Amino acid sequence: MxxxxxxxxxxxxxxxxxxxxxxxxxxxxxxxxxxxxxxxxxxxxxxxxxxxxxxxxxxxxxxxxxxxxxxxxxKSLTYEELIHVYGVRRLLETEAARLGSENITPEDCQRMQAEYELMRKAIDEQQVIALLDHDEAMLAILYQASGNPVLLQMIRTLWQQCRAYKIVGAQGSLDSGTDDSLWRYQQDLVTAARNGDAAAASAVNEASLVDATERIRARLAEQATT
Missing domain, CATH: 1.10.10.10 (Winged helix-like DNA-binding domain superfamily/Winged helix DNA-binding domain)
Structure with missing residues (x-):
């Protein structure tokens, strides 16, 4: 064990x-x-x-x-819970990205970039848990800049609740060998934060979570048939 x-x-x-x-x-x-x-x-x-x-x-x-x-x-993974949890994440994390990008400091942007680079290294090394940890650390820096600790805590709780789904989605993307969704959105999010572009940051998170939901849904369906 x-x-x-x-x-x-x-x-x-x-x-x-x-x-x-x-x-x-x-x-x-x-x-x-x-x-x-x-x-x-x-x-x-x-x-x-x-x-x-x-x-x-x-x-x-x-x-x-x-x-x-x-x-x-x-807890088992279900399509229904995936939709519910990721729907709430979209509501909270698009707002957190918007607020954070309006208030984030250059120093925090540098910390985001550092976590992003560690995440890319984990992707290259096929380390699923490390890439998720660095991804969440990067996002937490941005969300903390929102100035709303309750919002960040609620998001962290959702991350824990859906960690198993995130593992499924990340592993599926790594297995494909050609999927850039694990880093493309995060790269755009760092850029939006550095530019203080609230609308872009919110839109990137929306697109990222919609994409993640679909990738995980497809992975769950594939696993159900094997």
Missing amino acids: VISKRIEPTLLTDQVFAMIHASILSGDLPAGSRLKVRDLAEQVGTSVMPVREAIRRLEEMGLAEREPHKGAVV
């Missing part, structure tokens, strides 16, 4: 939650994986109670769910 590190008997629930949560976001525990309480407790070296509480938190976050005859599992 993917969780092997043992932890000290302090703040057990928080630590167990953090470890399982990280494994889900990294893709080590993919959608549909069973979260067996006793197995997880043995792997992390705790009793079953902290694991049960950690799984309850994951269910509240929308990262785990109960299935008949299986118990808790990492």
Whole structure:
């Protein structure tokens, strides 16, 4: 299994939650994986109670769910949820890009560029999780410039909820070998931010999320037939 590190008997629930949560976001525990309480407790070296509480938190976050005859599992991917989550992301992230580009500093634009370059390196190395991490870091710099911490926090929560979808989409683009959608929109977004072009930044995010939704939808359909 993917969780092997043992932890000290302090703040057990928080630590167990953090470890399982990280494994889900990294893709080590993919959608549909069973979260067996006793197995997880043995792997992390705790009793079953902290694991049960950690799984309850994951269910509240929308990262785990109960299935008949299986118990808790990492939440499965569905077309309906994809449409709903990405629809909300479009509403929030187009506005965050617009506001951020109106207020971002040259120093923050340089930080965005640095994260963009690290993202391109991760793409070249076929490192899905690293490219998503750097992409989110780049976007967070822009969104933080909006001056609305609640907006950024809501977006971060959505990123966690749809990380499994993002992995599917990114991996599909990497596998194609010719898809530039993983970096083309981000490049345009950095340019829009540097120019303080709110309309362009908003439009880039809109186009990026529409494109991502379609790529992930196609990937899910392809997986359903295999």
